[in-house]
Every structure is written in structure tokens, then in C-alpha cells.
Amino acid sequence: MNDDLPYQDCGERICIVGGGPGGLCMARALKRRGLDYEQFERHSDFGGVWDLDNPGTPMYESAHFISSRDLSGFLDYPMPATFPDYPGNRQILDYLRAFARTFGLYAQARFNTAVERVDQDADGRWIVTLDSGERRRYRALICATGCNWDPNLPEIPGHFSGEIRHAVSYRRATEFQGKRVLIVGAGNSGADIACDAAANADRAFISLRRGYHFIPKHLFGVPADVFGERGPRLPLWLERPLFQGLLRLLQGDLTRFGLPRPDHRLFESHPLLNSQLLHHLQHGNIQARPDIAHFEGDQVVFRDGSRESLDLVLYATGYRWSCRYAADYFTWQHGRPQLYLSIFSREHRNLFGIGYLETNSSAYKLFDQEAHLIACHLADQLQRPRQAREFQALIQQDDPDLSGGIRFVDSPRHAVYLEVHALQNYLRQLRRRLGWSDLTPGYFDPLRQAPAPLPASLPMSDVILITGAAGGIGQCLARQLSRRPVQLVLVDRDARGLAALRAELGEATLTYAADLCDEDQLAALIDFVQQRCGRLDALVNNAAIVRVGPLTERSPASIRQELDINLLAPLLLARLAIPLLRRSTNARLVTTVSLAGIFPTPESPVYCASKFGLRGAMLALAQDLAPQGIRVCCVLPSATDTPMLRREAIAGGNALQFMDPPQSPETVARLLVRVLDRPRLESAPRAGELWLSRLAMLVPDLLPRVLPFFQRRGERGLRRYLSDLEQRGLAERHEGAWRLRPDDRAE
Known part of the structure; x- marks a missing residue:
């Protein structure tokens, strides 16, 4: 580096290189912490690899997400319910740019500006040289340019007289017409x-x-990642044979199609979702x-001696990870940068990479987590130097095992592979x-500069009645x-809670x-709805209580009271509401039931x-009301972090429901919204739990024998x-016992 060349000192500002999904996450995280930054993108707009017009992108017209819509969106900006289960590349590009507009990220971005090189000066600051020759000095450098740009071409002996290409040059299916084609490689892109x-x-x-x-x-009509993620977290020794058996049941022996038998066990390599x-x-x-x-x-000529005459060989053999403008500042091993948590450089202070990870999960929410860590650490450097020093020591010395107990296959790709639950x-x-x-739902809401796009699936001016509206869900x-x-x-019996909610949502909300x-x-209540609204399009029965303890002590x-609120009230209200629902062209009767409506939990027989x-x-009502145009839906959540669950936990309720961390009420609410959009008879936030509960109830006699094996795990949870x-700050110990703090008891 030539220190004599002039540069503009940007003070405490932070530099982000790249305007793809990782760069967008990073910009939003810094903005949320009030940290000043500049972002450089060599192309004309945000989108990264998802923009087919971005030079060098590996994207092709038929590409879709391999993770599903509901698990793939950014925190506080879910993908629209109008998207299909697996969105296409154009939808993802539109989504990314809408995300940038919603959170006001365009103002700090410089487009059509490439970073040529970076250098760290004697003070540990980063001097960034742009393609215009301009040089700018920053406190920190965040590389968010991704890792799917430099094609990996294998060396194969012999000479091929036809055409050889890498998948990075592939765009559309018509390129194959009239040709004999061989695709080399069976990753997710290769399979597509x-x-x-x-x-x-x-x-x-x-x-x-x-x-x-x-x-x-x-799987069973549910996206595979939703099925797996929202089910109970089983130990690997149990999860692997169960899922392997399910795949064998659904697919049979795949070697009959000429596919080689896997040389590794399930979960030991990146999943092939196709x-x-x-x-x-x-x-x-x-x-x-x-x-x-050769x-x-x-x-x-193939290794088994067979041969084929071909016109085109297309290598779908992946990409060499690179970061050309900062390559000298990363330590590379097996073609992968060696970073703490796949984020933090151990050798160079304030050098970060976002998106340089391989994991068995959708990427965007992990990008949110990565960006949040970087933003917190950079904020600590200015505001809490002791914590910043503590974390810097961890960057240097900490080496956690994030394999989740899985022995991944021996390959460069899996050398830095992380198991998502271990990482989280x-x-x-x-x-x-x-x-x-x-990172809890609502964390980024203060940044919104424009309203979120309104899904078109709900008609204008739907009238929706919600009971239990002052509670968590x-x-x-x-x-x-x-x-x-x-x-x-x-509707709720808590008048003060309703008043506070109306003040938050606006005077147009009826309580x-x-x-x-x-x-x-x-x-x-029904007369009130009739007089004020004239009709009812959806009734959401959501009110419930739970009391724990042996039946003999109740x-x-x-x-x-428990039976009246949980069972009789929804039926009586539905009976009164049905005449109003008949007037709607989109009538829905939605009820929050609970997984306890399928699977009996000890210590709560009345519930x-x-x-x-x-x-x-x-x-039964679903059958009765279908001819009348009223769709009936049941949502069956498991343990949800609401005041009701907190009271149950304090009272020493059933420990089995805590085997996995309770889901957030926002998660259940999002499912209720989806059910209102796309009615279905039964659904659950953790779809795998629903199916496992149904399977378990095929042999209820086994429950007293099996459940004790999970009791200890539940007690730890x-x-x-x-x-x-x-x-x-929601609970405290008092005289050797747990109790809720007053603010939470009041909910």
C-alpha cells in the first residue's frame, strides 16, 4: 500500500461491500444501532446474485428458492403470503428491493461503484480503493459480496470436441434444445x-x-423445511432413522434409477432438496x-466404462469462494476463509464477512443473526469498550464445536459446515x-419508512372479530x-388491555x-358487530385459560370455568355469529385449539x-358449514411464550411441553394470518409436531411407557x-420459589 496517496477519512463510518441479501441485512442492522455506514454495489441496484442482469451472476430463469417462503424471509419482513411455497428468482429480486425501500436503505448506497482493493493501515483502519480511483478510510470493513461468483472447473483428461461450459453461463432451458446434454454435478443448482x-x-x-x-x-403437503423445523427437536440418534425411514417409505430404493447409493448418512452433507x-x-x-x-x-467415458456421444457438457460443480479485493487479508483453507463463527477475522481487527457460511438452513434469517452480532460489537467499541475487549478476546481464542454432533463428509465444502441449531x-x-x-419480532419496526406491501389475498374492508385480543397471541x-x-x-374481558391496544392501533379499531x-x-357482542359493521367475514376464537394440578385438587x-371459556364460549359465539358469517363472500371460522387437542398432556386433564x-x-362444524360457504379452520400451536404459559411454568405445569423452547406468539399469529389468507382445516406452527402427535395417538397405550423417557429433557427445558x-425481567425467585413480576402478572 502506498500511504502517500490521498484518501478521505470517513471517521467512525463503516464500509459495506455488496448489495445482495447479506449486504442488505448488514445495512439494516447498522442503521438500527445508529451506526453510520456507506455501502458500495458494483451493479445498478440491490439484488446481488438474484438479478439476472448482474454481470457474472450464476442465476438462471428457472431458479427457485430451495428453502420455503415462510422460513426464508428476513426478520420483521416476511415474504408475502401471495408467494408460492418456493418463490422464483424474480419474486426474490422484487422482495429484496421492496425490503430495501421499506427500511430506507437506498440513501446510503452507492451503485455502479466497485471496490478494487482494500488495505489496513497502521492504525487498524481500512482504506478502500474504488474503481474510480477514489480512496476512503473507514473504521470497519464488512465483505458481503457472497461466494458464488468464481466458477470451479474440474480438470478431466482427454479432449472433448463438443461444447464445455460452467453453469455460471447458463440462463434458460432453450439453450438445451436440439442437443445431447450432460450435466456434471448434483448439487441443488445442478439438479435444477x-x-x-x-x-x-x-x-x-x-x-x-x-x-x-x-x-x-x-412432505405430507407441507414444505420439507417447515415440516422439519417446526417439529420437536429430537436427538440425532432418533431423528436420523425416523427421517431416513420416512424417505425410504416415500421414495423407495433410488439405486433402481441408476443413482449411486450415498456413501454417508443422512444429514452428513448439504441436503439435496428436489x-x-x-x-x-x-x-x-x-x-x-x-x-x-475422460x-x-x-x-x-465414465468410470464404469460406459460412454455417451454428446454435444454439450455443462459443469454444475460449484464455485471457488473468493473475495478478490480483500483476498490477502483472509486466511484460506480448503478454499474457504477461516473466520470465527464464519463472520469475524481472527487476524485483522474489524474485518468481517457475511454470507461466508455453509449450513443446513435457510440463509436470510442467519444473515440477520450475523449482521446483528457485527452491529452489536461495533456499537460496543464506541459505547461499551469493556464488552468490546471481551468479545475481541473471544474472536482470538474461542473455538466452539458447531457440528451439532454430526460428522460431515470430508470435502472442502463441509470443512466449515455449521449445524444451524448448534449455531443458534x-x-x-x-x-x-x-x-x-x-432478535425478537418487532426489533426492526422503528426503521420502517414505508408501509409493508399489502397482500392481495384479503378483500378490502374485511370485518374480523378476535376473542382473547388482549392476550399474547x-x-x-x-x-x-x-x-x-x-x-x-x-374482544377481551380485560378492558384496560383493550384500551391500550386500541390506542396503539388507532381509533378505527373497534373494541x-x-x-x-x-x-x-x-x-x-354480536348485536354490536351487526350495528357497527353490518356483517362479519371472519371469527377468530382465540380466548383460553389453563389451570394445572391433579384433578382431585381442583x-x-x-x-x-376452564370448560366454559375453552369449549362452551367458542361454540356459543360461533352459533350466534353464523348468521352474520353467511352474509360474507369469504366467511371463515378460525379457532386456536392447541396441540393438546390431539395429544394429552399430563397434569392438565381439564384443559x-x-x-x-x-x-x-x-x-364437525367444518362439514356442516361447508355447504353454506363458511370455511372452518383449526390452528394447533404447542407451547407458546405468552403470559398464560409463564403462569403455568411458575405453577410447575407439565414439563414435557418445554422439551423445545416455546415458540413466540408472533409465530402463531403469522400462522393465523396465513390461515385467514388460505383457509385449511388444520395447521400448526410446528407442522412436524402435528404429524408426530397424530402418529403417537395411533398407539395411545404406549404413551405411559414412552413419555417418562422425555421427562428429564422437559424438566431441563x-x-x-x-x-x-x-x-x-418477567420472573423472579422469592423465598425459594418462582413468581412472576407484577407487570407480567397483570397481563
Whole structure:
């Protein structure tokens, strides 16, 4: 570096290089912490690899997300419900740019500006040289240019007289027409492109070096990642054979299609998520071949001695990770930068990479987590120097095992592979140790500069009545629906809670304080809706209570109250509301039931009785009301972090529901919104739990024998939950016992 060349000193400002998904996450995180930054993008707009017009992008017209819509969106900016389960590349590009507009990220971005090189000066500051020759000096450098730009081309002996290309040059399926085509490589992109070849080429083949475990994109009608992520966290020794058995049941023996048998166990390599390739193999549209041995003229000779005459060999063999402008400042091993948590440079202070990770999860929410860590550390350097020094020491010395107990295959790609749950658990520990905030729903809402796009699936001026609206799930649902052009009618017995919620959402929100156990008040509520709105489009039965303890210690009055609120009130209200619902062209009766409506939980027999009965009643009503145009839907959440669950935890309720961390009420509310958009009879935030509960109830006699094996795990989870409540200031120890703090008891 020539220190004599002039530069502009940008003070404490931070430099972000790259305007793709990782760079956008980073910009939003810095903005949320009030940190000044500049962002450089060599192309004309945000989007990164998702922009087909971006020079060098590996994107092609048929590309779709391999993670599903509902698990792939950024925090506080979910993908629209109008998107398909697996959005296409144009939808993702539109989504990314809408994200940037919503959070005001365009103002700090400089487009059509490439970074040529970076240098760290004697003070540890970063001097960034732009393609214009301009030089600028920053406190920190964040490399967010991704890792799918430099194609990896294998060296194969012999000479091929046809065309050889890498997938980075592939754009559309018509390129295969009239050709005999071989796709080399069966990663997710390779499998996608092979499907294009199968449907368009004269003859199509795919060469695989090793066998893979094919995971279909849907399991039981649910996106595969949703099925896996929202189910219970089983130990690996149990999860692996269960899922492997399920795949074998659904797919059979894949070697009958010429595919090699996997040389590794399930979960030990990056998942191959594809349903179409097996379809084309089954129908003979494409044929599987082993690894290539060598070329001979227009023929490709494979390792088993077979050969094919071909016109085009297209390598879908991945990309060499690189960061050309800062390559000298990264330590590379097996073609991967060696970074603490795949983020922080150990050798060079304030050098960060975002997106340089391989994991078994959707990327965008992990980008949010990465960006949050970087922003917290950079803020600490200015505001809390002791914590900054503590974390800098961790960057130098800490070396956690983030494999989650999985022995990944021995390959360059998996040398830095992270198991997502192990990573998330460790990041949670770091945040608590250093006093950093968790990324909870609503964290980024203060940055919104424009309203979120309104999904077109709900008609204008829908009238939606929500009971239990002042509770945890009810409040979240009301907030999410308030962004839409709907008329909300919020009902709860807590008049003060309703008043506070109305003050937050606006005077147009209608509220009605009522005791749902009082039939006269229910009738008055329906009269109120009739007079003020003239119709009702959706009734959301969401109110519930739970009391824990042995049945013999319950009073008859408490038993009746629990049954009245949880079972009788929803039925009586539905009975009164049905005539109003009949007037709607989009009538929905949605009920928050609970997974306890399928799976009985110890120590809560009355609650289970009410929920079993409620689910049965709604399933029956679904048949009765369908001819009248009213769609009935049940949502079955498991343990949810609401005041009701906190009271149950304090009272020593059923520990089994704490085997996994409770889900947030925002998660349940988002599912309720999706059900209002796309009604379905039964759904659960953690879809895997729903299916496991149904399977378990096929053999209920086994429950008394099996459940004790999970009791200890549940008790550990309960202790963690109580400790978490204490750290959040919601619970405290008093005279050797747990109790809720007064503010939380009031909810």
C-alpha cells in the first residue's frame, strides 16, 4: 500500500461491500444501532446474485428458492403470503428491493461503484480503493459480496470436441434444445438445471460423483423445511432413522434409477432438496451416469466404462469462494476463509464477512443473526469498550464445536459446515454473556419508512372479530392484521388491555369488553358487530385459560370455568355469529385449539378435555358449514411464550411441553394470518409436531411407557425457560420459589 496517496477519512463510518441479501441485512442492522455506514454495489441496484442482469451472476430463469417462503424471509419482513411455497428468482429480486425501500436503505448506497482493493493501515483502519480511483478510510470493513461468483472447473483428461461450459453461463432451458446434454454435478443448482435439460434436450444425462439423499420439497403437503423445523427437536440418534425411514417409505430404493447409493448418512452433507429430478428419472427423460473418467472426441467415458456421444457438457460443480479485493487479508483453507463463527477475522481487527457460511438452513434469517452480532460489537467499541475487549478476546481464542454432533463428509465444502441449531444455541449464549439484545419480532419496526406491501389475498374492508385480543397471541394477531385494510373488532374481558391496544392501533379499531362465559354479553357482542359493521367475514376464537394440578385438587367451580371459556364460549359465539358469517363472500371460522387437542398432556386433564372437545366440534362444524360457504379452520400451536404459559411454568405445569423452547406468539399469529389468507382445516406452527402427535395417538397405550423417557429433557427445558424469564425481567425467585413480576402478572 502506498500511504502517500490521498484518501478521505470517513471517521467512525463503516464500509459495506455488496448489495445482495447479506449486504442488505448488514445495512439494516447498522442503521438500527445508529451506526453510520456507506455501502458500495458494483451493479445498478440491490439484488446481488438474484438479478439476472448482474454481470457474472450464476442465476438462471428457472431458479427457485430451495428453502420455503415462510422460513426464508428476513426478520420483521416476511415474504408475502401471495408467494408460492418456493418463490422464483424474480419474486426474490422484487422482495429484496421492496425490503430495501421499506427500511430506507437506498440513501446510503452507492451503485455502479466497485471496490478494487482494500488495505489496513497502521492504525487498524481500512482504506478502500474504488474503481474510480477514489480512496476512503473507514473504521470497519464488512465483505458481503457472497461466494458464488468464481466458477470451479474440474480438470478431466482427454479432449472433448463438443461444447464445455460452467453453469455460471447458463440462463434458460432453450439453450438445451436440439442437443445431447450432460450435466456434471448434483448439487441443488445442478439438479435444477438437469430438470431443464430433461424437459428440453434431445437426450439428457447427469453425472454424479457420489450418491445423495434426496429430500422432497413437500412432505405430507407441507414444505420439507417447515415440516422439519417446526417439529420437536429430537436427538440425532432418533431423528436420523425416523427421517431416513420416512424417505425410504416415500421414495423407495433410488439405486433402481441408476443413482449411486450415498456413501454417508443422512444429514452428513448439504441436503439435496428436489422432487422433479426423481420424476424425470422415473420417466426416462434423463439418465444417471457415474463420474467422468475422460473425454474422447465427442464422447464422454465414465468410470464404469460406459460412454455417451454428446454435444454439450455443462459443469454444475460449484464455485471457488473468493473475495478478490480483500483476498490477502483472509486466511484460506480448503478454499474457504477461516473466520470465527464464519463472520469475524481472527487476524485483522474489524474485518468481517457475511454470507461466508455453509449450513443446513435457510440463509436470510442467519444473515440477520450475523449482521446483528457485527452491529452489536461495533456499537460496543464506541459505547461499551469493556464488552468490546471481551468479545475481541473471544474472536482470538474461542473455538466452539458447531457440528451439532454430526460428522460431515470430508470435502472442502463441509470443512466449515455449521449445524444451524448448534449455531443458534451458541449465538444465544453469546448474546446473553455480552448483554446483547435478542432478535425478537418487532426489533426492526422503528426503521420502517414505508408501509409493508399489502397482500392481495384479503378483500378490502374485511370485518374480523378476535376473542382473547388482549392476550399474547391476540395482541400479535391484531397488530399484524392492523397493517391491512380490515375492520378489526377486538374482544377481551380485560378492558384496560383493550384500551391500550386500541390506542396503539388507532381509533378505527373497534373494541368490546365482554365475559365470554356470559350468554347475554355474547348476544350483545354480536348485536354490536351487526350495528357497527353490518356483517362479519371472519371469527377468530382465540380466548383460553389453563389451570394445572391433579384433578382431585381442583374445585368444581374451576373445572367449570376452564370448560366454559375453552369449549362452551367458542361454540356459543360461533352459533350466534353464523348468521352474520353467511352474509360474507369469504366467511371463515378460525379457532386456536392447541396441540393438546390431539395429544394429552399430563397434569392438565381439564384443559385437554376442553381442547379435545373443541377440535372435535370444529371438525364437525367444518362439514356442516361447508355447504353454506363458511370455511372452518383449526390452528394447533404447542407451547407458546405468552403470559398464560409463564403462569403455568411458575405453577410447575407439565414439563414435557418445554422439551423445545416455546415458540413466540408472533409465530402463531403469522400462522393465523396465513390461515385467514388460505383457509385449511388444520395447521400448526410446528407442522412436524402435528404429524408426530397424530402418529403417537395411533398407539395411545404406549404413551405411559414412552413419555417418562422425555421427562428429564422437559424438566431441563423448563428450568431454562424460567431462567430466561428471569433474565428478561418477567420472573423472579422469592423465598425459594418462582413468581412472576407484577407487570407480567397483570397481563
